[in-house]
Amino acid sequence: MNQLFKNLCLTNLKTNQLKSIHTSSSALAWSKTENIPKRFLRHNKKIYPPQSPDEEPRPAFVCHQKTNIKYSPDKLWYIASFVRGMTVDEAVKQLSFVNKKGAIFVKEAILEAQELAVKEHNVEFRSNLWVAESFSGQGMVIKGIRRHARGRMGEVRYQFSHYFVRLEEGKPPADYYKINPLTPQEQLDNWLEQMRKRKIINSY
Amino acid sequence: MANTLISKLGALRIAPVIFTQPARTTTTKHYIPKFKKLRAQKVLKVDLPNPNEDISALSPEKIRQKMKERGILPPRQWMERPFYISATGGVFEPYVPPEGDGKASLVSTTRAKQAVQLLEKKSKSMMAIRKIKSFEEEFDQKEFVFQAQNTYIKAHESLANDDKRALRLYVTEKAYPEFRHNSRMKTIRWKFLESLEPPRVVHARCTDVVSKENIFGQVTVRFHTRQQLAVYDRFGRLIHGSEILAKDVLEYIVFEKHLSNLYGTWRIHEKIIPDWTPPKEPSKLTRVMPEPEPNIVQVESEETKQVEAGATAAAAPAIADK
Numbered sequence: 001m002n003q004l005f006k007n008l009c010l011t012n013l014k015t016n017q018l019k020s021i022h023t024s025s026s027a028l029a030w031s032k033t034e035n036i037p038k039r040f041l042r043h044n045k046k047i048y049p050p051q052s053p054d055e056e057p058r059p060a061f062v063c064h065q066k067t068n069i070k071y072s073p074d075k076l077w078y079i080a081s082f083v084r085g086m087t088v089d090e091a092v093k094q095l096s097f098v099n100k101k102g103a104i105f106v107k108e109a110i111l112e113a114q115e116l117a118v119k120e121h122n123v124e125f126r127s128n129l130w131v132a133e134s135f136s137g138q139g140m141v142i143k144g145i146r147r148h149a150r151g152r153m154g155e156v157r158y159q160f161s162h163y164f165v166r167l168e169e170g171k172p173p174a175d176y177y178k179i180n181p182l183t184p185q186e187q188l189d190n191w192l193e194q195m196r197k198r199k200i201i202n203s204y
Numbered sequence: 205m206a207n208t209l210i211s212k213l214g215a216l217r218i219a220p221v222i223f224t225q226p227a228r229t230t231t232t233k234h235y236i237p238k239f240k241k242l243r244a245q246k247v248l249k250v251d252l253p254n255p256n257e258d259i260s261a262l263s264p265e266k267i268r269q270k271m272k273e274r275g276i277l278p279p280r281q282w283m284e285r286p287f288y289i290s291a292t293g294g295v296f297e298p299y300v301p302p303e304g305d306g307k308a309s310l311v312s313t314t315r316a317k318q319a320v321q322l323l324e325k326k327s328k329s330m331m332a333i334r335k336i337k338s339f340e341e342e343f344d345q346k347e348f349v350f351q352a353q354n355t356y357i358k359a360h361e362s363l364a365n366d367d368k369r370a371l372r373l374y375v376t377e378k379a380y381p382e383f384r385h386n387s388r389m390k391t392i393r394w395k396f397l398e399s400l401e402p403p404r405v406v407h408a409r410c411t412d413v414v415s416k417e418n419i420f421g422q423v424t425v426r427f428h429t430r431q432q433l434a435v436y437d438r439f440g441r442l443i444h445g446s447e448i449l450a451k452d453v454l455e456y457i458v459f460e461k462h463l464s465n466l467y468g469t470w471r472i473h474e475k476i477i478p479d480w481t482p483p484k485e486p487s488k489l490t491r492v493m494p495e496p497e498p499n500i501v502q503v504e505s506e507e508t509k510q511v512e513a514g515a516t517a518a519a520a521p522a523i524a525d526k
Contacts, residue, residue: 050391050436058439068255122437124490144250158252 035140036067040164044121059169061132062121064113066163068139069105073161076102076136080163085176088114088129088167105163106134113167123169130172137162290462291376291473292413292420297328299407299424299456301478306428306454325407332408336421339463349403352425352459352470357396359383359472364392376460376471383472390443391436397450401428406456410463419463422473427455443488 043063051058069076079102083091088110095107110131117123139160146154182190234240259267271278302318337343359374363383375383407424431453435444460473 045389047389047391047438048440050393050434050442051440053442057441060439070252070254118492122439122441122443122489125492140255142250142252145248147246147248156247156250158250160255 061168062117063166066109068160073136073138080134080136129167132168133166288377329408332410335410364394376473389438393434395432397430421463
């Protein structure tokens with residue numbers, strides 16, 4: 001079985017090299033530059049139209065990603081959604097008490113993004129940032145073999161994941177996840193609004 | 205009673221080992237260790253790559269080993285150095301603008317001195333213009349000046365429009381990076397309003413590079429104009445200038461042409477910035493001042509001194525032997 005796997009790997013490597021003339025690049029199939037998500041970072045390159053002086057200045061933001069982390073994207077998602085809507089300082093503080101491997105990566109990514117924001121994206125105060133977007137994505141998956149009874153085989157998935165974060169300048173919204181229900185007065189106002197908006201058919 | 209208490213204390217004395225070392229309640233160990241090896245064989249070991257490996261931190265030997273494992277040859281070293289030969293890399297005998305030009309009176313000591321120097325240089329300028337005319341028969345200062353202003357405006361407009369291809373037509377290869385410097389990811393709104401004084405040629409020079417026939421011509425033109433400039437950052441926030449404020453601008457622009465080149469054109473080569481220019485306006489972007497680096501005061505302890513002394517004493521005879 002072990003021999004079989006080795007042979008599989010070998011053939012894979014060989015075909016990989018034979019596929020193109022550029023042997024070096026394909027041999028470096030695990031290199032950083034290839035197969036990493038690029039679309040999210042393109043937001044950093046967008047140039048917004050100038051604002052007039054009476055307009056409220058557009059908040060600066062920075063997108064950052066951490067690619068190919070050896071961690072399950074499903075597990076990382078919980079941590080990613082945990083920090084959403086927090087200020088940067090709060091997120092870093094909270095993450096240092098999360099007893100999970102993924103928390104380290106998320107914390108690192110947020111700190112890197114904060115540094116980037118101050119250095120390259122005209123953010124004045126490093127604490128004046130909040131986590132506007134935070135999510136995980138699946139990276140490369142390497143498949144291994146597992147032995148089962150009666151000569152059968154199973155698949156082992158060695159998953160890698162990506163982590164994406166967008167920090168925005170300013171204060172976070174008061175209730176990002178809308179955990180707190182509306183106050184009775186607000187509920188009443190909403191109801192009134194709804195009633196006034198309805199249309200009575202054939203009324204005029 | 206006392207007996208029991210002592211015994212309890214005794215128990216406590218032994219206990220700390222348990223209390224200080226946190227015991228794990230969950231273990232990954234199987235309750236039957238007998239088939240451990242066979243169980244391990246169920247999963248085949250895979251050599252997982254480390255995509256986030258810091259290659260710069262690896263030692264050269266380690267890198268060599270890794271490349272050998274993968275059968276990759278080391279990258280070929282880039283031994284070439286690019287040269288551009290259709291533009292010079294600077295300004296030869298640059299024009300020295302008279303002090304307080306554009307506003308100050310003609311009566312001042314430095315101004316008088318500069319006027320004398322200017323007369324001396326004028327003959328050289330005349331010679332240079334004659335040389336330019338030998339290559340370019342229809343060269344006329346009055347016409348050239350308007351052509352130069354046109355180039356000046358076009359160059360700035362193409363910079364504001366972020367038109368790199370057009371900018372190359374109006375700017376030499378030396379000035380190109382200087383033009384584009386700091387303009388990345390910014391929106392520039394530039395407007396040429398009017399000429400306060402007609403532009404005029406103040407200086408001209410010619411130089412041969414490498415061979416006698418390979419001649420470059422440089423002409424300095426003085427522009428006194430009124431312009432508007434506003435620079436916005438990536439998010440559209442104003443970081444410099446204003447769109448409602450016009451400013452008087454006095455500039456000395458060096459234009460260059462590769463005279464020997466049949467297809468050479470007059471392009472912007474450099475801007476001469478005199479010593480007496482008023483200081484730049486501070487940026488509207490404010491930043492938190494970085495904390496000053498702590499001053500490390502090295503205190504030499506007596507031990508290190510002794511060691512050093514011993515080292516020099518040991519080293520001295522070695523030199524003497526040589």
